[in-house]
Amino acid sequence: MSPLIKPWHRISVDWKLISLRYFNPVGAHPSGIIGEDPSGIPNNLMPYISQVAVGRREFLSVFGSDYDTVDGTGVRDYIHIIDLAIGHLRALEKISNPSFSGFKAYNLGTGRGYSVLEVVKAFTKASGKKIEYKLVDRRPGDIATCFSDASLAKKELNWVAEKDIEEMCRDTWNWQSNNPNGFS
Numbered sequence: 001m002s003p004l005i006k007p008w009h010r011i012s013v014d015w016k017l018i019s020l021r022y023f024n025p026v027g028a029h030p031s032g033i034i035g036e037d038p039s040g041i042p043n044n045l046m047p048y049i050s051q052v053a054v055g056r057r058e059f060l061s062v063f064g065s066d067y068d069t070v071d072g073t074g075v076r077d078y079i080h081i082i083d084l085a086i087g088h089l090r091a092l093e094k095i096s097n098p099s100f101s102g103f104k105a106y107n108l109g110t111g112r113g114y115s116v117l118e119v120v121k122a123f124t125k126a127s128g129k130k131i132e133y134k135l136v137d138r139r140p141g142d143i144a145t146c147f148s149d150a151s152l153a154k155k156e157l158n159w160v161a162e163k164d165i166e167e168m169c170r171d172t173w174n175w176q177s178n179n180p181n182g183f184s
């Protein structure tokens with residue numbers, strides 16, 4: 001074996017890397033003790049909706065209502081943080097297996113997209129609160145639709161997301177209603 005090939009050969013045996021591609025993590029720990037408390041004005045949809053529901057913000061600005069989607073609003077693949085945590089445990093099991101080497105990337109998502117207005121509807125149901133919203137211009141840089149193909153994670157990590165949008169909204173609301181001002 002030439003000296004040039006040797007180092008690469010060694011790398012292919014010893015080197016292991018797993019990359020997990022998160023889609024849109026939301027939700028909170030079901031205990032209601034751990035949740036998302038962004039500092040300042042939330043950039044992301046779920047914490048913004050949650051702060052409207054709890055009375056910290058007046059209304060949600062829905063960024064764009066003319067996308068080519070089910071109702072014109074942006075579609076994303078929301079995933080409960082508990083499912084995401086379990087995905088990490090499965091990846092750790094995989095990378096600890098002596099038979100695994102090299103690099104793999106796995107999508108962690110539900111494979112199903114929800115529009116902004118569908119999330120608003122699900123959150124209204126989970127919280128019993130009216131979520132005021134206004135349709136405004138698109139946010140620069142946003143795309144219409146983004147959802148995962150998580151079939152490789154199912155096949156190789158034995159992982160699938162199990163929690164649905166109702167549970168994501170319920171756990172988010174459970175935390176937010178117990179912590180109306182966040183952790184402060």
Ligand SMILES: O=c1ccn([C@@H]2O[C@H](COP(=O)(O)OP(=O)(O)O[C@H]3O[C@H](CO)[C@H](O)[C@H](O)[C@H]3O)[C@@H](O)[C@H]2O)c(=O)[nH]1
Nearest residue numbers: 024043044045046048061062063073074075076116139142
């Ligand atoms: O106040 C808001 C916030 C968001 N949205 C909409 O809600 C959807 C989800 O928006 P998020 O900001 O929650 O999530 P994104 O998928 O747009 O953004 C996420 O994915 C991006 C890459 O695709 C970046 O990684 C970014 O940091 C990360 O938050 C989008 O259609 C967005 O336009 C609103 O209508 N109003």
